[in-house]
Amino acid sequence: MSNIPETGRTPRITIRLVILQMIVLSLLLTLGGRLWYLQIRNGQEYTQQAASNNVQQVVTPAVRGSILDDKGVPLADNETRLVVSASRTDLLKQKDDGKAVLARLADVLGMSAQDVRNKVRLCDSKTPKPCWNGSPYQSIPITDTATTQQALQIMERREDFPGITAEPTAVRRYASPGGANAAQVLGYLSPVTDDEIAAAEKKGQSLLRSDSVGRSGLEKTYDSELRGKAGVTRYNVDNLGRVIGKAGETKAQAGSTLVTSIDAKVQAVAEKELAQAIKDARKTWDKVTNSYYKADSGAVVVMDVHTGQVVAMASEPTYDNNAWVGGISAKDYKQLTTKSSNYPLLNRAIQGQSAPGSTFKVISTSAAVNAGYSIDGHYSCPSSMTIGGRLFKNFEGESAGAITLEHALEISCDTVFYGLSYDQWLKDGGTKPKKHTNDWFYKTAKQFGLGSTTGIDLPGEVTGRIPDRQWKQAYYDANKVYWCKVAKSKKTDYASQIARENCTDGYVMRAGDSVNYAIGQGDTLVTPIQMARVYSAIANGGTLYQPSIGKAIVSADGKTVTKIQPKVSGKAPDTKKTLKYINQALAGVVTSGTAAWRFGGWPQDKITLHAKTGTAEVAGKQTTSWFTTYSKDYAVIMTISQGGTGSGGSGPAVRKIYEAMYGVQKDGSIDNKKALLPHPTTTLPKINGDGTVSASKAQNAQKASYDLPFLPSGSGGTVQLAALTPDRSEKYLLGRRYWS
Numbered sequence: 001m002s003n004i005p006e007t008g009r010t011p012r013i014t015i016r017l018v019i020l021q022m023i024v025l026s027l028l029l030t031l032g033g034r035l036w037y038l039q040i041r042n043g044q045e046y047t048q049q050a051a052s053n054n055v056q057q058v059v060t061p062a063v064r065g066s067i068l069d070d071k072g073v074p075l076a077d078n079e080t081r082l083v084v085s086a087s088r089t090d091l092l093k094q095k096d097d098g099k100a101v102l103a104r105l106a107d108v109l110g111m112s113a114q115d116v117r118n119k120v121r122l123c124d125s126k127t128p129k130p131c132w133n134g135s136p137y138q139s140i141p142i143t144d145t146a147t148t149q150q151a152l153q154i155m156e157r158r159e160d161f162p163g164i165t166a167e168p169t170a171v172r173r174y175a176s177p178g179g180a181n182a183a184q185v186l187g188y189l190s191p192v193t194d195d196e197i198a199a200a201e202k203k204g205q206s207l208l209r210s211d212s213v214g215r216s217g218l219e220k221t222y223d224s225e226l227r228g229k230a231g232v233t234r235y236n237v238d239n240l241g242r243v244i245g246k247a248g249e250t251k252a253q254a255g256s257t258l259v260t261s262i263d264a265k266v267q268a269v270a271e272k273e274l275a276q277a278i279k280d281a282r283k284t285w286d287k288v289t290n291s292y293y294k295a296d297s298g299a300v301v302v303m304d305v306h307t308g309q310v311v312a313m314a315s316e317p318t319y320d321n322n323a324w325v326g327g328i329s330a331k332d333y334k335q336l337t338t339k340s341s342n343y344p345l346l347n348r349a350i351q352g353q354s355a356p357g358s359t360f361k362v363i364s365t366s367a368a369v370n371a372g373y374s375i376d377g378h379y380s381c382p383s384s385m386t387i388g389g390r391l392f393k394n395f396e397g398e399s400a401g402a403i404t405l406e407h408a409l410e411i412s413c414d415t416v417f418y419g420l421s422y423d424q425w426l427k428d429g430g431t432k433p434k435k436h437t438n439d440w441f442y443k444t445a446k447q448f449g450l451g452s453t454t455g456i457d458l459p460g461e462v463t464g465r466i467p468d469r470q471w472k473q474a475y476y477d478a479n480k481v482y483w484c485k486v487a488k489s490k491k492t493d494y495a496s497q498i499a500r501e502n503c504t505d506g507y508v509m510r511a512g513d514s515v516n517y518a519i520g521q522g523d524t525l526v527t528p529i530q531m532a533r534v535y536s537a538i539a540n541g542g543t544l545y546q547p548s549i550g551k552a553i554v555s556a557d558g559k560t561v562t563k564i565q566p567k568v569s570g571k572a573p574d575t576k577k578t579l580k581y582i583n584q585a586l587a588g589v590v591t592s593g594t595a596a597w598r599f600g601g602w603p604q605d606k607i608t609l610h611a612k613t614g615t616a617e618v619a620g621k622q623t624t625s626w627f628t629t630y631s632k633d634y635a636v637i638m639t640i641s642q643g644g645t646g647s648g649g650s651g652p653a654v655r656k657i658y659e660a661m662y663g664v665q666k667d668g669s670i671d672n673k674k675a676l677l678p679h680p681t682t683t684l685p686k687i688n689g690d691g692t693v694s695a696s697k698a699q700n701a702q703k704a705s706y707d708l709p710f711l712p713s714g715s716g717g718t719v720q721l722a723a724l725t726p727d728r729s730e731k732y733l734l735g736r737r738y739w740s
Contacts, residue, residue: 055234055247059210062228063170063556065255067186067218069264070311070551072685072695073177076186076219076321082146083169083326084109084154085139086120088132090163104160108153109143116142119327129333134191138209144171144326172212174321180267184315184347185458185549187217188324208232215324216345218258218549220459225553228255254556257693259684261309261551265676266302269660270312274300274638277653278316281643286622293622293649298640299348299528302657304680305536305635307566308545310456311677312657313529315352317344350454350461353525354641357614358395358412359628360445360520362538362582365405367444368420369578378402379420381413388511392418395615406585410593412613414519421518422511431508433469441518442468447573448534449544455569456529456547464530467523469509475523476507521617531628532637537572538586539610539630542579544570552684558691561684586610586630595627598651601668607631609658613646625649633680634661 067076084105091098102120106113120140123131132140151166172189174181189212200207207213208230214220231252236245281295302312323332335341346352369375381400384393394414400407408416421441428437445451451466465471483506486499516522529547537544546567553562572579587610590599594613602609614626625643627650629636636654643649658664663675672678686694 054237056237057232057234059208060231060233060252061170061210062230062252063254064172064189064212064228065226065257065556066693067226067258067260068685068693069177069180069260069262069267070681070685071263072259072693073264074175075177075180075182075260075262075264076172076174078170079173080168081144081171081326082148082151082166083144083171084142084146084151084164084166086142087139087163087165088120088122088136091120094162098163101161101163105142105154105164108150109146111143115329118330128330129337130328130330132191132327133193134209138191139165141326144169172325174325177264178268179272180262180264181271181318181320182262182267182313183217183318183321184345184349185217185262185313186321187214187219188321189213189219190215190324216460217347217458218260221457222258222550222553226255226258228556229253256556257554257691258550259552259554259693260549261304261307261311261681262313262549263311263677263681266657266661267312267314269676270300270302270657271314271318273653273656274298274314274316274640277638277650278640278643280652281625281640281649284644284648286644289622293644294642295644295649296342296641297348297352298638298643298650299352300636300638300653300657301349301528301532302661303532303536303547303635303637305539305630305633306680308533308536308547309551309566309680310532310547310549311634311680313347313349313549315344315346315348317342319344347458347460348639349528350456350458351527352639352641353462353464353527354624354639355522355524355616355618356520356526356531357616357624357626357646358414358520359531359612359614359626359646360524360526361409361412361417361518362534362586362612363445363448363450364417364421364441364518365409365582365585366448366572366574366578367424367441368405368417370444370573371420371424371438371440373405373420375405375578375581378404379408379416381408381411381416383415385415385418385422385515387418387422387515390512392512392515406581406588409582409585409612410588412594417518418515421514425509425511425514431505431510433509437469439468441514442466444573447570448537449570450526450530450534454529454533454547455567457550457564461529462527464527465523465525467513467517471523472509472513473507476502480506520614528637528639531626532635535612535628535630535637536635538579538582539632539635541576542572542574543568544572554687554691554693556691558687558689561687563684583610586612589613595647595651598647598655602655603664603668603670606670607658607662607664611654613651615645627651627654629654629658631658631662634658 063078066074069075086102091101094101102116103113106116118130119132119142121127121131122136123133134140146166154161154164154166174186192207192209192211192213196213197207197209206229210230211227213227214223219226229252231250233249234247236247278295278298281293284293286293298316300312300314301310303310319336336345379402381403383397383399384391392415395412400411400413403413403416424440428434428439445466450464452463453461480503483499484503486496487503489496513522517524533544533547546569548564548566550564552564587608589595589611590602590609591604595611599609609629609631611627611629614628616624616626618624622642623644625640625646625648627638627646636657638650638654640649661675661677663671663673663678665671688694
């Protein structure tokens, strides 16, 4: 018997060994499977990726397409400038993160070191402008106004300026031909962001880190057509980064040219006259507030009534688009975005909302006829009316007796429309409305397209507001808690009294709401572009066009011309008889109505004008001036916030725009040689075989009768703002325009 113990395996040890063997085997199988996946299944893909590690790309920016007026004059194009840029990647390799390099660069460029550092810092939620909102791997432009001497200093002293380049680059230029700035219409550019690149990849689109994209205006709407495609040259490099060969090349494709319906000369006149009207209003005494009119902003639209194409569009205050080229300075950015500047980036032609005042009465006239009131009837025009225990007055307290709807439009009698709207409100059930109300006055406004966007090819358009029963209910639901909180307080001011009323039944359409609405007051809001479409429809026989500015897209080689055809978006809810009646009434406004004092000596028998004046009241502010007009070819709409009466504040400027377009002289004669645009332009400018577009001879030869020297082609020159709507207290007061 041996003293050596047995070493045989026990069942427990055997099980453990089997499990261990299975684990080892599974690991080997997993490793083998992964090697098969990487080397066999996806081998080609990873081979390509590995090869790409030895390929460097050089991007050649595409030349952005030009934006032209209707005769081929450049509104936005490109020019070559010496651009000094900095590479953050190279600067961060320096011991001090490139601070010394940037300081030396500032000395050469004559800039402050802080300004240069601000240019290359990256934007985030805590970093104020200016900063770089593009890719951190892209060269960042410091200035695009470098002189040849400055560029030579930088390039000859490479060792002092690592990461700094100075080279000729095509940059955007907003030429302002003849003073036609068109800032809000054209928009501006800024570098693409990483988020935008990622979003584009998801959509199957291509954006490079070197790209700049449109941020507003036509630059944004037609960005993909204007931008083109950047060229990419790929070089094989060794492990030291030295080029050993060319791997391939994709040539840059220049962007397409956008031909617009804007006429540069008419645009210049419209801008000049709007600015002058605002200046004149600020010198006019307001007897109500015992102060000069503030005239803080305004807009004007000139539209071809036959197509809906915009001939001119101006907004005040305005700005210079060129401030954004090459990166905007801190001073310029602050000036464009602070309250004191009154937000010039805002295009008030499509984003400025205000009550339309009496210009809305064409809608109310249409609604009254559709509701069954006789177009040939006579209606009482007293100096005031008592409705619901409140006294509603005519604007200046005048009385005209029993008059027709035509005469009511001519003299802008409020009480006629008060009476019609009040009668309809009663027929719909008053404060206890029927299950199915007719709501003719609200329905008609929506049929004219009010309360919704027009669809113009500019970003950021707002809807305006038609305060119908649905809106009243939604507004009540949104504000009930606040109103009832104010109602419990002991405040006795007017706004608190309104809050107490609204807490109880703010959703009810009251008589005061309806009668105010009928004369374009209360909670009603419209934009100038909406009113241009309404009055164009009245002028052309009832067709509502979708406003547009783009007229054609011409490919860089000129072989493809894509016309942008006018689009019909609806029909006015009027018969031919009603439209003829309204036309006749609006012509009377010019000859014997509220605008007659501004149109003395106008050749009405040769160039018939139709107009409606509007003086909209806004609680806590001076009156808004509205002047809506049209001829057989054009609608001209102007509004000036806190600018006085319709004919008083805007009338002279609108007349001068018509005088310029038709060549009307001071004595009322017509000089066709001085007429800027007596008929709408229906053809495109000449497109040459090489893709360039030539300005028409007529455009180059014609001289304006205004002091606006027209510069020849080639001569030099994301902040998203919501529409400025009334504040809370104004909303309370806007709904009730009466005297107790």
